[in-house]
Amino acid sequence: MAIREWKTFLIPYEQAVEELKIKFRSIRTEYRRKNEYSPIEFVTGRVKELSSIFEKANKFDIPLDKIEYEMEDISGIRVMCQFVDDIEKVVGLIRQRSDMRIMYEKDYVTNVKGSGYRSYHVIVKYPVNMADGTKDILAEFQIRTLAMNFWATIEHSLNYKYKHDIPKEIRNKLKVAADAAFQLDQRMLEIKDEIKDAQKIFEVKSNIVSDIMDNILMLSSLGKTSESTRYQVQLNKLVEEGEVSELNKLLNATEKTLDIYK
Incomplete structure (x- = not known):
């Protein structure tokens, strides 16, 4: 062929x-x-x-x-x-x-x-x-x-x-490394629930931050510069260490402000 x-x-x-x-x-x-x-x-x-x-x-x-x-x-x-x-x-x-x-x-x-x-x-x-x-x-x-x-x-x-x-020497080291990798998998399995909770919180926060940013950009496009800047400053403070509840409050605030100007 x-x-x-x-x-x-x-x-x-x-x-x-x-x-x-x-x-x-x-x-x-x-x-x-x-x-x-x-x-x-x-x-x-x-x-x-x-x-x-x-x-x-x-x-x-x-x-x-x-x-x-x-x-x-x-x-x-x-x-x-x-x-x-x-x-x-x-x-x-x-x-x-x-x-x-x-x-x-x-x-x-x-x-x-x-x-x-x-x-x-x-x-x-x-x-x-x-x-x-x-x-x-x-x-x-x-x-x-x-x-x-x-x-x-x-x-x-x-x-x-x-x-x-x-x-042979490299094969032996590879086998040891394979066993070590599997031990790592086993250790991670023991704290799986903790890892999943942490990842879920991170994902929830990421989604809220994304929604807030969309609202801030919308306010900016409507010419509401002072409001968008104020919310951006608040968001910057919360991104690193803010709780989900605090981010939700900010999201609600941006939504209410958008409703006023739409």
Whole structure:
């Protein structure tokens, strides 16, 4: 198959990645808009480079005409979570979806690889609507914590440097680092409720501050410079250490002033 034909071959995989990123980012947005905690921190995706596809096909003796059936990670979606127990929740979200079919799952969180690698993989069959009809492609979800992802990124770089033959001394240090990263995840899990409360307060305050700023800008656009300046000074004092109740009072004040001049 010529390079141009291979690029055509990758089109549905590229479309799948873009669609899946949007869908799972939308889940996060939905939780946030309902002022609920989201098990999804952020989502990334990529299509495997042709060089990596050929290298993997050669390594695992996959015939080039069988790649679309036997290589499950050409389309890759990575879902990052804050806490270990969020991983199970994200997997549950994938299981209940009707727009994809799970082929199999690989739990490297419970069944840690010898290298120390931890992540949860879900292989799905996902239908992509192309100009000439629907094409089912395989895609891989990797669900992991931020700490797991940091470690996996470092390991990937070292594997690239040493061509998957990392020296024993470095491998041992990597394993120790992987265990330390997991211990960090466990410690964070112990104070999860405190962290969630702090993040919720921060988000609530951010939303109120944003609404106040909108009102201040509106007053300024109406030519009410003295009022907008006065409220801006008050807001500046509250942004750092102000309580939610104080910010709400300021928000109400700006709204009442706007009602007078509208």
